[in-house]
Amino acid sequence: MHIETNQDYLFSSIISKLPYGKDFLFVDEIQYIDKDKIVGTYKFKSSAYFYNSHFLHKPITPGVILIEAMGQIGMVSHLIFLNDLHLSNKNFMPLFSNLESSFYKIVERGEKIKVIGDKIYFRNNVLKSEIKLYNKLEELCVVCKAQLSLKYE
Amino acid sequence: MENIKTNLINILKKYTLAKDVWKNFNENSSIISDLKINSARIVDIVIDLEEKYDIEITDEELEKLTCFKDIVKLIDSKIN
Incomplete structure (x- = not known):
């Protein structure tokens, strides 16, 4: 039996505020957060639309989608x-300013x-972060x- | 003052991806519109300057920095 804690509530509150629809949300869970660090996970859906086209002969997760998932978990959350x-x-738009x-490895x-x-x-x-x-x-x-x-709307 | 200008140019060059922006550079050049350095990078530049000169630049001061000579003046006022 899982008993919901204050921390579980915090994690689900954060995820509920992510401004993305289901086809572009790449956060399943947050496992840890404090003012300096965040850890989270996501399992890519095998049926995701981008696997039909990237690549035609072998579907792998596109780099831009990996960066998006890193941004959503590691920075926006x-x-x-x-x-x-x-x-x-408040309504807000999180926008990448700079990225390197x-x-x-392939995902x-x-x-x-x-x-x-x-x-x-x-x-x-x-916010400037190093994300792995x-x-x-x-x-x-x-x-x-x-x-x-x-950017606030 | 010349030393500040040289150091500042070296820091700014770390953050200019389009190198041709330096062709028409002068002391009135705007950091954002002329050197094509975006506003988030100005935070990096300020942090680099704080470390270089062991000074503190407030958020209010940071928001007023628009062109090259503004930054030179601010640094000069902090170290002299």
């Missing part, structure tokens, strides 16, 4: 927490990933350093 947006009804990344169709975001700074409404993406074997697949800003 963290920004929601850091700005207390899980406690408000290195790819090491297969339907694979589960773990993302760890480490804050470098949060200043003037800009691991596959189910805990192998490092992607590292990126990025800046994300929030």
Whole structure:
């Protein structure tokens, strides 16, 4: 039996505030969060639309989608927490400002990933983080350093 | 002052992806519209300057930095 804790409630509140529809939401769970770090997971759906086209002869998860998942787990969820947006009804758009990344391993169709975001700074409404993406074997697949800003609507 | 300008140019060059922006550079060049450095990068530049000169730049001061000479003036006022 799983007993819901305050932390479970915090994690689900953050996920509920992510401004994405089901075809573009790449966060299943948040496992850990504090003001400097966030850890979360996502399992890609084997039926996701992008596997039909990327690639035609062998479906693998596109790099841009991996970056998006890293951004959603490692930065947007963290920004929601850091700005207390899980406690408000403000509409916002999280926008990448700068991004640098290195790819090491392919993420297969339907694979589960773990993302760890480490804050470098949060200043003037800009979050800069180093984000790492691991596959189910805990192998490092992607590292990126990025800046994300929030635009309020 | 010249030393500040040289150091600042070296820091700015780390963040200009389009290198041709330097062709028409002058002291009135805008960081965002002329050097094509976006507003999030200005936070990086400010942090680099804080470390380089061991100074503190407030968020209010950061928001007012629009062109090259604004930054030079601010640094000069902090270290002299």
